[in-house]
Amino acid sequence: MPHRTPARRIRGRRRHPPTGPTPRLTDASADLGNRISHSAAERISGTSIAVNRWHHHSPIQDARETYTTDVPTLIRRNAQFATAESRHGLVINPTGNMMVVACVDPRVDPAHVLGLDNGEAAILRNVGGRITPATLRTMALLSKVGAANTATHRPGDWNLMILHHTDCGMNDLASFPDALADYFEIAPSELERKHVTDPRRSVRTDVDVILENLHGPAFFVSGLIYDVDTGQIETIVPPTPLTLGEASTR
Numbered sequence: 001m002p003h004r005t006p007a008r009r010i011r012g013r014r015r016h017p018p019t020g021p022t023p024r025l026t027d028a029s030a031d032l033g034n035r036i037s038h039s040a041a042e043r044i045s046g047t048s049i050a051v052n053r054w055h056h057h058s059p060i061q062d063a064r065e066t067y068t069t070d071v072p073t074l075i076r077r078n079a080q081f082a083t084a085e086s087r088h089g090l091v092i093n094p095t096g097n098m099m100v101v102a103c104v105d106p107r108v109d110p111a112h113v114l115g116l117d118n119g120e121a122a123i124l125r126n127v128g129g130r131i132t133p134a135t136l137r138t139m140a141l142l143s144k145v146g147a148a149n150t151a152t153h154r155p156g157d158w159n160l161m162i163l164h165h166t167d168c169g170m171n172d173l174a175s176f177p178d179a180l181a182d183y184f185e186i187a188p189s190e191l192e193r194k195h196v197t198d199p200r201r202s203v204r205t206d207v208d209v210i211l212e213n214l215h216g217p218a219f220f221v222s223g224l225i226y227d228v229d230t231g232q233i234e235t236i237v238p239p240t241p242l243t244l245g246e247a248s249t250r
């Protein structure tokens, strides 16, 4: 696509930098005559923040408009992360006894919008944050992982939060009923009951799917929606205990 050409050109140029691991910032700093080093910029808290500090300058504006996150950038960020104390001492079980199901939309990352720490919650993300048969199969697998790691189980209740959101890409998929029916593993004629364009109703629907399929004690399911414009979440279904059922699928 023509509009991607500038980004490709910049990435290509970055592969042969004269010096330093971050040619984009180095180039930008040189353009501006700026003396800040790359390592200092990274310490500020990441490449994108450093770029944003200068976005009113036209050379940086150009760089920002053509910038895409590349792998070396993430490797550099990881090097900082790997030295963080907060990653130590974590176990495979989530420290918060929390699981979140959310959409893959980049604006609704539960770690960001819910302030979750690393290790605090198990997070499943799919298109729409929906409870599909595939989601249930994943949960069934996770229950086996949990059963294999009982030594690090934490006491207390468990919570499963289903987080849907406004302006979801599900709206764009509504015109592909066959694909959505495949996704939910239902007939296209049944799709209406999934409420794919109405997050208030879809999150209630998915809470009901959980309540129908998962059973056991000390486990609560809730349904919330996130507003991508305000950044706020709204509780649609407060934490609701699973029924014990005849045979637990946890």
Ligand SMILES: [Zn+2]
Residues within 6 Å of the ligand: 103, 104, 105, 127, 128, 129, 165, 167, 168, 169, 170
């Ligand atoms: Zn979405």
